[in-house]
Amino acid sequence: MNDQQPLVIRLIKGFGMFWWDFLVGDTPELFVAALVIIGAVALVSESWHANTAAVIVLPVLAVLALTISVKRASDAAKGK
Amino acid sequence: MLATTVSSGVVVLVGAVFLACAVEMVEALTIVFAVGHTRGWRSAFEGVAAALVALTALVAIFGPALIHVPLAWLRLVVGGVLLIFGMQWLRKAILRSSGLKAKHDEDAIYHETVAQLESGTPGTNRDRIAFVMAFKGVFLEGLEVVITVLTLGTSAHRLGLAAVTAAVALVLVAIVGAVVAKQLSSVPENAMKMSVGVLLVTYGTFWVGEGLKVRWPGNDTFLLAFVGIYAVVCWVLVTVIKPKNPSSPVKVDA
Numbered sequence: 389m390n391d392q393q394p395l396v397i398r399l400i401k402g403f404g405m406f407w408w409d410f411l412v413g414d415t416p417e418l419f420v421a422a423l424v425i426i427g428a429v430a431l432v433s434e435s436w437h438a439n440t441a442a443v444i445v446l447p448v449l450a451v452l453a454l455t456i457s458v459k460r461a462s463d464a465a466k467g468k
Numbered sequence: 469m470l471a472t473t474v475s476s477g478v479v480v481l482v483g484a485v486f487l488a489c490a491v492e493m494v495e496a497l498t499i500v501f502a503v504g505h506t507r508g509w510r511s512a513f514e515g516v517a518a519a520l521v522a523l524t525a526l527v528a529i530f531g532p533a534l535i536h537v538p539l540a541w542l543r544l545v546v547g548g549v550l551l552i553f554g555m556q557w558l559r560k561a562i563l564r565s566s567g568l569k570a571k572h573d574e575d576a577i578y579h580e581t582v583a584q585l586e587s588g589t590p591g592t593n594r595d596r597i598a599f600v601m602a603f604k605g606v607f608l609e610g611l612e613v614v615i616t617v618l619t620l621g622t623s624a625h626r627l628g629l630a631a632v633t634a635a636v637a638l639v640l641v642a643i644v645g646a647v648v649a650k651q652l653s654s655v656p657e658n659a660m661k662m663s664v665g666v667l668l669v670t671y672g673t674f675w676v677g678e679g680l681k682v683r684w685p686g687n688d689t690f691l692l693a694f695v696g697i698y699a700v701v702c703w704v705l706v707t708v709i710k711p712k713n714p715s716s717p718v719k720v721d722a
Contacts, residue, residue, distance in 0.1 A: 418556060425551065425676065430680050433682050449516070451698075453555060459709070462568055464569075
């Protein structure tokens, strides 16, 4: 970080960097997956009023996202 | 009867906050011990105190503001954050359990921190390097504790319980840490992280649903079903990706 910048700018940048690392970091696929999950469940629950479908879709998509992310990391490691 | 008065939501909340705080505290304590043993305890404690003041200020600023956010929005945003954060924790814990990623080694971190500190020359009054290292260690790990407590506590309308649970976890780990000194590597950290990941994803799923007006069967009781489902999924993933020949381990960077 550039020490010449004003303290406020450095604090804002640091705050932004923290949240970027916290939410995106080295797993951007999980960040995107969470947005997709929220969008899909909003569609099912709020637009179609299909509560039972929403109860099933939400955890299934979460499991799918985790599985894809783990599989990608596993394949990358085994391919080394 | 205790079983009838304590809801599933409270049990999961206390478990999630306690384990998450304990894990972060172990990581912070390792750095503080390395600083204290290598450069002296005065600067280490000053760094810890400064970090605690900064964290308290953050809580004072953002804590009351969270209470004014509409509950449905708060649960949706917090649920989304917990879902991402929990899946990140689970991903790492699964890769570590399967042997595809090196386990978090507190001994290695301790020795690495000591090596870094020994390369600098100690100051006279305040040791700046020791102060900064202790401050950063406690502040960064503490920030994750603060986020966990604020998000879980406010969304569940049990901020007091979450704060007390976090305080108990911090005190317990500090006492155990002081007793065992440098032996923090004996803490089963990956198993704890796996448990925290399961609980965070559980709450994340539950609150994303609540924020989007999903009605869960059995209300809070459905949290326990999520805990079971995600625990089984983790076990299956660890079993499936574990290398067939453990004598030739492969490692993942991320």
